[in-house]
Every structure is written in C-alpha cells, then in structure tokens.
Amino acid sequence: MQTAPIPPECPTVRVEDDRTGLDIETLKRAFLDNLFYIQGKFPEIATQNDYYMALAYTVRDRLFRRWLNTAETYSKQGARTVCYLSAEFLMGPHLGNNLINLGIFDTVKQAMTELGLDLDELFEKEEEPGLGNGGLGRLAACYLDSLASLETPSIGYGIRYEFGIFDQDIKDGWQVEVTDKWLRFGNPWEVARPEWEVEVKFGGHTQAFTDEHGNYRVLWVPDKVVRGVPYDTPISGYKVNSCNTLRLWAAEATDSFDFDAFNAGDYSGAVFKKMESETISKVLYPNDNMTQGKILRLEQQFFFVSCSLQDMFRILKRQNIAIERFHEKFTIQLNDTHPTIAVAELMRLLMDEYGMEWDKAWSIVTSTFAYTNHTLLPEALERWPISLFGSMLPRHLEIIYEINRHFLDDIRIKFPDDLDRLSRMSLIDESGERYVRMAHLACVGSHAINGVAALHTKLLKQDVLHDFAEMYPEKFVNVTNGVTPRRFVALSNPRLTRLITSKIGGNWIKHLDDLRQLEKYVDDTGFCSEFRTIKHEIKQDLSNYIKGLYDINVDPNSLFDIQSKRIHEYKRQHLNALHIVTLYNRIKANPDIDITPRTFLFGGKAAPGYYMAKLIIKLINSIADVVNRDPDVRDRLKVLFMKDYSVKFAQRVYPAADLSEQISTAGKEASGTGNMKFAMNGALTIGTLDGANVEILEEVGAENFFLFGLTAEEVSQKKAAGYNPQDFYSTDPELKLVIDRISSGFFSHGDTELFKPLIDDLMYHDQYLLFADYRSYIDCQDRVGLTYRDQDLWTRMTLLNTARTGKFSSDRSIQDYIDNIWHTKPVSIDLKEYVQGGSLMDTPSGVSL
Structure with missing residues (x-):
C-alpha cells in the first residue's frame, strides 16, 4: 500500500472556483476533496483503492456537466434516439x-504525479465490470463509445448483474470458476435512479374482455411482479461534449420484507420474495449458447426488455411526444436474439396499456426494431419450449401466435402451396416438442436484418x-463489426499512439482511415526502426508481467504467437495445440533443429457447462507442463495459458502480439473483433477465410496475411461428400504422431483416458475439420517462422497491417448503421454551467435522460 504521499492538509474550497476545471491545480484540489468528503479518508489512512475511487469521482464530476447538457439538449430537441438493447x-x-475521451490523460497523470501517486497503479485498482461473456458484449461497449463520439443520441439498455461473468482460475490445468464480486467496493461510475423504477410482470393468466367502446381487450393477471430499478453510467464521446447513457436494470421485490412471516417466526420467509426477485439480476448467465429450457435466462431477457420499453414510454411522456410517434422518437437495435421478446412486449404495451389497434401497433413495431444476427451456429439461435414460455409470459405467447397467423398468411400469398416453407418459417417449431423461434420473431418484427461481416451476411x-x-x-444489409481505436490503440498502446501521432497528427484516433498516411513510411528505415523498437518494449513489459504473475521467463525476442478469445471447438484452440506438439515432436526427433523461437500465449474462458472446451484448456496446460521443462526444447518454445481473460487482459496482450491466431473453421465465425484489435496494433494474422478475416485480408493485402485452410464452400462440400478424418490421420505422419503422442498419455502423466473424449471426437467426428486443415496450417506456420527471421520484412508487413485497418473502426460500423438502418442525425452539445455562485436557479426543469 502506498503511504501518505499527499499532504494531509485539505484545501479550502471557494465558491468561485471552477469545480470541474481541467487544469492540474483544479484537478488536484478536486481529487483531495473527493478523498476527504466522499471516501472519508485522509492520506495517512487512505488505501490505493481510496485513491482510485477519489480519482474516479473527480473524473465523473467532469462527465456530469456534459451528461446533463446532453440530456437537456436531447429533451429540448426531441432528438431521435438509438436504443441499443x-x-x-x-x-x-x-x-x-x-x-482519453475527455482529452485529459496527460494532465491527470501529471496531477497524480505531483501528488506522489502512480496513475498506472490506480488503473490496476479499478474492478472491471464483467457484464459480458465475450465478443457480443465487447462489441456493444465499442458501439456505445462510437455513438457518443459521433454525437448520436443513444441509450444502451441492459442488466446490472450483481455478479459478472466468473473470474477464471487455473488449478492443475483445469479451469475453475470463481465468483466475480465486481461491486464489492462500490461502482463510482453509476448513479441509481429509483425514481424511474418500473414494474415487470411474470406468470399468471390472461382475461379477455370488451371495453366501453366495444373493442376486444386482454388483461394480463400476473402471479409475480418484480421491480426494475435503473442505474445509469455516463458514456463519453471522444473530444466532443456528447455524453450518452448506459442504463442497466437491477431487479428488486415490490415488497422487500414480509412482516407477517417475520412475526410468525418464519425469518427466511420474511425475505423470500426479495431474494427470489433479485435472483433475476444476480448473475450473468455464463452459457452463451444452447440456453433452451433455462428459466433464469428467459426471465432476465424479458425483465430488461420490459423495463427498457417502459422507460421509453416514460421519456415520450416527459417530452410530450405522442405514443403514435414512438417509432419516430426511437429506433431499437436488437443485439442478437436475447432481446427479441421486445417485439411481443412492445405490441402488448401498445395494445393492452395504450389501447392501440393491432395493425397500427404492428406498423409501429416493425418501423422501430432492427435485428443484428451474430451467429452461424444453428444451436445458438434461441428457442424456448412453449410450456415454459407460456407459463412465464402467457400474454406474449398469445401475441406471438397472432403475429404468426398473420405471417403465415403472408407466406401463403407470396409462396402459394409451399407447405414445407410454412413449416420452416413459422415462429413456432412443431417438429417435435413445440418451441418459440426467437430468431424468426426478430426477422418478422424488424425492418432491417444485418449480419456482422460480409461473409457472415452472405x-x-x-x-x-x-x-x-x-x-x-x-x-437484409451487412454491417461489418468494428472496434474503438480509443481503447484498443490510444489507451492500450500509448507508445505506438505517440509514434503515429508524431508523423500524421492525432486526427486518426477519430478518423481511423487516416492511418493510410503511414504507408509512406514503410521504406523509412528510421521510422521502421522506431516501430520495431516499440513492439519490443511492449513485449518486454508483457514478459515482465508474466514473470511476476506466473514465474515463467519468456523471451521478448521470440515470436509472440497469441490466441485470446472464448474457448470453443469451432474457434479451434486445439488446432493451435496440435501445432505446438508438432514443433515439439520435431525438436525431440532432432534436438539441434534450427527452429524460430516462439512464445505461445492463450487466453479465454470456457462456459462452465462446456466440458469439451474445458478439456481443451486442460490439454493446453498439460502440453505447457511438458514443453516448458523439457531440456531438449532449450527455451525455443514456451507455452502459457494466461488466466482470467478480460478487457484489462486484452489491453495488455493485443499490443504485444506478433502473430494473431484467427483459425476458426471457415463458415463458423460470424465476424470476430479480436482479429481487428490485433491487426491495428501491428500483429500479423494467420487465419482462415472466415468472418471478418476475409475483409482484413482484402484491406491489408494477401502478401501481409498468412492464409490457410478450406473455404466455407469447401467445408460444405467436404462434409457433403462424407468427410472421414481418419483418412488424414493415416496419410499424414506428423499428424499421426501428434495424435498418438497425446493419446499415449505422454502429456497426462501416463493417463490414456484423460484426453480420450477429445481425441475420439477428432478421430471419428471432427465436425470442425481440424484434420482437414492441419497440413495447410502447419505449412503456413512454417512460413510464419521463416518470415519472422527477416525482421525488416516482418516490420514492413506489420506496419502495413496497422496502416490499413481504418475500415475496422467501430465509428465506421456505427456510421453504416446510421446511414442504412437508423437514419438518425448528429446532435452537437454546447456546454454551459448549471450552478452559478452556488445557486441552482439555472438548473433546467423537465430534463429526461
């Protein structure tokens, strides 16, 4: 713990001081105020966490001015708003x-230095909100950053999970899940808004009746009601005054304490409703596919969707906008099928709560929603058993049946007498146990459907x-994913950022296409030397970090070969493992073989119930145990599975990579965004023609990309022709030796059963065609090793990768959504003060955030 670097005397705060000024002295004074008045500490007893919290509140204060100005401007203009569900x-x-976004990074760093604090150490104290499983949630975060940076009115709506995705530990090579208590020290960035709470219904039954005007109406009589309380987080834009909102919903009981039960001696029963209700937002559901039958997941989805839509109606009322103009005020993006129940819920609210007739309500619904599909895996397309769905959401099932009736009539008109098509497209799957098909509902209820890469959409x-x-x-429209260069270059790679800015100015951080200007430096030996030196320094930093955390020495001069992403069979981390064993076998056969030294780094979490993914993690760690201590290897190979993949982890690893592993089976990865982050930071890609790899290759040039493997069409053809993995096993001696060595127990202390499920699956099924792509992959990796030895060539290739990744900014993605789907207008925000001389007289009234 750092000991009292700050002078203990607290400054006198004067009313006339600029409370949210951005100069060093004002920042220091505000920091000390927050340490004293919010954390309740003085320097002698303050911890590093206290210092982090004081700084976070200091920065948040500066966001609040922009946040309130933004809210006021949006309210006054009734600006069309993107709601990202x-x-x-x-x-x-x-x-x-x-x-970074406020443009005060260096100023704050200097202020902390003058107070005797290390800004980097304060960064490490921030608890990361683990509110997503991987790419889907990270994409949503990038998009919020870009929406604010492009001055686009928006609200991100989701769930305030009390416990995020699990923390990952590795014990005896196996993944172990540890509870992620990200809120245990509080969250300085959020503001509770209990005055905007709503009620969400579950279960019960419906009652049909005729209203006073003779219209058919339905009343939903629930058997459970849960309260949704919003927590808001300001989302700043890059060097603009716009500050949008992330609104996350927490579930609470309508009655938190049952005095009758308490007085009767039933102490646990007295708080049962509170515990039952709060379960909904208690924990992020870790399995991100095959969720059918998971009651909690459906409850979570409906809960945050209903809360969000009710909140939109509140905003309409506050801004005096007619219900009939709902679709003019809001455009709602469904981020995959998880929020798709919003289609039925908006219909219910319009008809049952606001008395709108069906056709008008349906017109508003289909003009409001747009749907992003994120998967090509059929098992990941959500569907819910009718029995479960109907018991939890009886009114919504009725509405979905009615939507389906209209939809099937439309199909009959367009494709008469095609009964098979009716069965395939119905919102209800009746092929066995009956299910509601959520992707089908999203397609029917949306005016736009987009994939997330050109190949994916195709x-x-x-x-x-x-x-x-x-x-x-x-x-149908394509919107290729993107990532924010603010977090994944400017923040995570400051050395490279300074070098680039010194040559082309800083405009590229907002307009990433400007990186193309770097191409004129590819033959500049001085610039290339600086570029290469920076990469080496970053690799040295990562090596030091690894030494400190894992007590493993890795050589920063070796090729850093990195695969960091969710662990899944289709992403083929085990193909990477087969390559490591191949190189190891070559060394064992010839200990003096001339081989390019490599450090293999893995990172990623497996869903807790996904045994095969967990077994892949165990295989990687088992290989590492053998390779890293074999004297024949002589440190030419190092293998490490880095635990607890997170955004913090990513910011440390992406800049250090030499080689980016993007080796999914062609036709399985929707897009990928890690591939973009690696390339922006000057890593070369080894990859298949899958997802956004296709477009990365097109942008950077085939000569700067290590391509291998079957195409999506070839994968389909091979499977259709009767793919037999044993044909490859029996005809490729290196592949056979790799599989036999793993099967023999060589990497499992003689246990021949440990990896048998994985090996048997490859030998007899191999649905992701590892064996078919093995030889192409190994040969391509051999080319990688040879190319790395020519550091001038390697540097040229990496520089061109960085220079040609402008397309993959999330700013471009969001602009595509704006132009082709949302049709919103930017709204510029002018800053003004609300508090003058201690008076609140200038504070606006009627502002709706």
Whole structure:
C-alpha cells in the first residue's frame, strides 16, 4: 500500500472556483476533496483503492456537466434516439477510457504525479465490470463509445448483474470458476435512479374482455411482479461534449420484507420474495449458447426488455411526444436474439396499456426494431419450449401466435402451396416438442436484418436465414463489426499512439482511415526502426508481467504467437495445440533443429457447462507442463495459458502480439473483433477465410496475411461428400504422431483416458475439420517462422497491417448503421454551467435522460 504521499492538509474550497476545471491545480484540489468528503479518508489512512475511487469521482464530476447538457439538449430537441438493447455490455475499466475521451490523460497523470501517486497503479485498482461473456458484449461497449463520439443520441439498455461473468482460475490445468464480486467496493461510475423504477410482470393468466367502446381487450393477471430499478453510467464521446447513457436494470421485490412471516417466526420467509426477485439480476448467465429450457435466462431477457420499453414510454411522456410517434422518437437495435421478446412486449404495451389497434401497433413495431444476427451456429439461435414460455409470459405467447397467423398468411400469398416453407418459417417449431423461434420473431418484427461481416451476411442469406432472405430481400444489409481505436490503440498502446501521432497528427484516433498516411513510411528505415523498437518494449513489459504473475521467463525476442478469445471447438484452440506438439515432436526427433523461437500465449474462458472446451484448456496446460521443462526444447518454445481473460487482459496482450491466431473453421465465425484489435496494433494474422478475416485480408493485402485452410464452400462440400478424418490421420505422419503422442498419455502423466473424449471426437467426428486443415496450417506456420527471421520484412508487413485497418473502426460500423438502418442525425452539445455562485436557479426543469 502506498503511504501518505499527499499532504494531509485539505484545501479550502471557494465558491468561485471552477469545480470541474481541467487544469492540474483544479484537478488536484478536486481529487483531495473527493478523498476527504466522499471516501472519508485522509492520506495517512487512505488505501490505493481510496485513491482510485477519489480519482474516479473527480473524473465523473467532469462527465456530469456534459451528461446533463446532453440530456437537456436531447429533451429540448426531441432528438431521435438509438436504443441499443443488449443482454451483455463488456465495458472494461472506465477510468482510462474517460481520460482519453475527455482529452485529459496527460494532465491527470501529471496531477497524480505531483501528488506522489502512480496513475498506472490506480488503473490496476479499478474492478472491471464483467457484464459480458465475450465478443457480443465487447462489441456493444465499442458501439456505445462510437455513438457518443459521433454525437448520436443513444441509450444502451441492459442488466446490472450483481455478479459478472466468473473470474477464471487455473488449478492443475483445469479451469475453475470463481465468483466475480465486481461491486464489492462500490461502482463510482453509476448513479441509481429509483425514481424511474418500473414494474415487470411474470406468470399468471390472461382475461379477455370488451371495453366501453366495444373493442376486444386482454388483461394480463400476473402471479409475480418484480421491480426494475435503473442505474445509469455516463458514456463519453471522444473530444466532443456528447455524453450518452448506459442504463442497466437491477431487479428488486415490490415488497422487500414480509412482516407477517417475520412475526410468525418464519425469518427466511420474511425475505423470500426479495431474494427470489433479485435472483433475476444476480448473475450473468455464463452459457452463451444452447440456453433452451433455462428459466433464469428467459426471465432476465424479458425483465430488461420490459423495463427498457417502459422507460421509453416514460421519456415520450416527459417530452410530450405522442405514443403514435414512438417509432419516430426511437429506433431499437436488437443485439442478437436475447432481446427479441421486445417485439411481443412492445405490441402488448401498445395494445393492452395504450389501447392501440393491432395493425397500427404492428406498423409501429416493425418501423422501430432492427435485428443484428451474430451467429452461424444453428444451436445458438434461441428457442424456448412453449410450456415454459407460456407459463412465464402467457400474454406474449398469445401475441406471438397472432403475429404468426398473420405471417403465415403472408407466406401463403407470396409462396402459394409451399407447405414445407410454412413449416420452416413459422415462429413456432412443431417438429417435435413445440418451441418459440426467437430468431424468426426478430426477422418478422424488424425492418432491417444485418449480419456482422460480409461473409457472415452472405451465409445468413444462403443458409441460416435463407427463407427470410427470399421473403424479405429488402430487409437484409451487412454491417461489418468494428472496434474503438480509443481503447484498443490510444489507451492500450500509448507508445505506438505517440509514434503515429508524431508523423500524421492525432486526427486518426477519430478518423481511423487516416492511418493510410503511414504507408509512406514503410521504406523509412528510421521510422521502421522506431516501430520495431516499440513492439519490443511492449513485449518486454508483457514478459515482465508474466514473470511476476506466473514465474515463467519468456523471451521478448521470440515470436509472440497469441490466441485470446472464448474457448470453443469451432474457434479451434486445439488446432493451435496440435501445432505446438508438432514443433515439439520435431525438436525431440532432432534436438539441434534450427527452429524460430516462439512464445505461445492463450487466453479465454470456457462456459462452465462446456466440458469439451474445458478439456481443451486442460490439454493446453498439460502440453505447457511438458514443453516448458523439457531440456531438449532449450527455451525455443514456451507455452502459457494466461488466466482470467478480460478487457484489462486484452489491453495488455493485443499490443504485444506478433502473430494473431484467427483459425476458426471457415463458415463458423460470424465476424470476430479480436482479429481487428490485433491487426491495428501491428500483429500479423494467420487465419482462415472466415468472418471478418476475409475483409482484413482484402484491406491489408494477401502478401501481409498468412492464409490457410478450406473455404466455407469447401467445408460444405467436404462434409457433403462424407468427410472421414481418419483418412488424414493415416496419410499424414506428423499428424499421426501428434495424435498418438497425446493419446499415449505422454502429456497426462501416463493417463490414456484423460484426453480420450477429445481425441475420439477428432478421430471419428471432427465436425470442425481440424484434420482437414492441419497440413495447410502447419505449412503456413512454417512460413510464419521463416518470415519472422527477416525482421525488416516482418516490420514492413506489420506496419502495413496497422496502416490499413481504418475500415475496422467501430465509428465506421456505427456510421453504416446510421446511414442504412437508423437514419438518425448528429446532435452537437454546447456546454454551459448549471450552478452559478452556488445557486441552482439555472438548473433546467423537465430534463429526461
């Protein structure tokens, strides 16, 4: 713990001081105020966490001025607002990103230095909100950053999970899940808004009746009601005054304490309703596919969707906008199928709560929603058993049946006598146990459907959503994913940022296409030397970090070969492992072999119930145990699985990578965003023609990309022809030796059963075609090793990767959504003071955030 670097005397605060000024002295004074008045500490007893919290509140105060100005401007203008509905928001740490966006990073760093504090150490104290599983939630976070940076009115709506995705530990090579208590020290970035709470219904039954005007109406009589309380977090834009809102909902009981039960001696029963209700937002559901039958997941989805839509109606009322103009005020993006129940819920609210007739309500619904599909895996397309769905949401099932009736009539008109099509496209799957198909509901209820990479959208139209593409060709549009260069270059790679800015200015951070200007330096030996030196320094930093955390020495001169992403069979971390064993076998056969030294780094979490993914983690760690201590290897190979993948982890690893592993089976990865982050930071990609790899290759050039493997079409053809993995096993001696060595127990202390499920799956099924791609992958990796030895060539290739990644900014993605789907207008924000001389007289009234 740092000991009292700050002078103990607290400054006198004068009314005339600029409380939210950005100069060093004002920042220091505000920091000391917050340490004293909010944390209740003076320097002699303050901890590093107290210092972090005081700084976070200091930065938040500066956001609040922008936040309130933004809210007032949006309210006065009735600005069309993007509502981004997502079950996950993997925001990452807020402090550093806000310093970058406010343009005060260096100023704050200097202020902390003058107070005797290390800003980097304060960054480490921030507890990361683990509110997402991986790419889906991280994409949502990037999009919020870009929406604010592009001055686009928006609200991100989701769930305030009390416990985020689990922390990952590794014990005896196995993943162990540890509770993520991210709120245990409080969250300085959020503001509770209990005055805007809403009630959400579950279960019960419906009652039909005729109103006083003779209209058919339905009353939903629930058997459980839960309160939703919003918690708001300001989302700053980069060097603009816009500050949008992330609104996360926490579940609470309508009656938190049952005095009758307490007085009767039933002490646990007295708080039962509170515990039952709060379960809904208690923990992020870790399994991100195959969730059918999971009651909690459906409860969570409906809870945050209903809260969010009710909140939108509150905003309409506050801004005096007619209900009939709902779709003019709001455009709602469904981030995958998780929020799709919003289609039925908006219909229910319009008809049952506001008395609107069906056709008018449906017109508003379909003009409001747009749907982003994130998967090509059929098992990841959500569907819910009718029995479960109907018992939890009886009114919504009735509405979905009615939507389906209209929809099937439309199909009959467009495709007469095609009974098979009716069955395939119905919102209800009746092939066995009856299910509600959520992706189908999203397609029918939205005016736009987009994939997240050019290949993904093409395959959606060809395969997964083929029938809907024929029915609604005008709805389909592609929006290739992007990532924010603020967090993933400017913040996480300050050395590279300074070098680039010294040559082309700083405009590239907002307009990433400007990186193309770096191409004129590819033959500048001085610049290339600086570029290479920076990469080496970053690798040295990561090596030091690894030494401190794992007590493993890795050579920063070696090729840093990194695969960091969620662990899944289709992402093929085990193909990477087969390559490591291949190199190891070559060394064992010839200990003096000339081989390019490599450090293999893995990171990623497996869903707790996904045994095969967990077994892949165990295999990687088992290989590492053998390779890292074999004297024949002589440190030419090092293997490390870095535990607890997170945004913090990513910010440390992406800048250090030499080689980015993007090796999913072609046709399985929707897009990927890690591939973009690696390339921006000057890593070369080894990858298949899958997801956004296709577009990265097109942008950076085939000569600057290590391509291998089957195409999506070839994968389909090979499977259709009767793919037999044993044909490859029996005809490739290196592959056979790799598999036999793993099967023999060589990497498992003689246990031949440990990896048998994984090996048997590869030998007899291999649905992700590892064996078919093995030889192409190994040969490509050999080219990687040879190329790395020519450091001038490697540097040229990495520089061109960085220079040509402008397309992959999330700013470009959001602009595509704006132009092709949302049709919103930017709203510029002028800053003004609300508090003058201690008076609140200038504070605006009627502002609706």
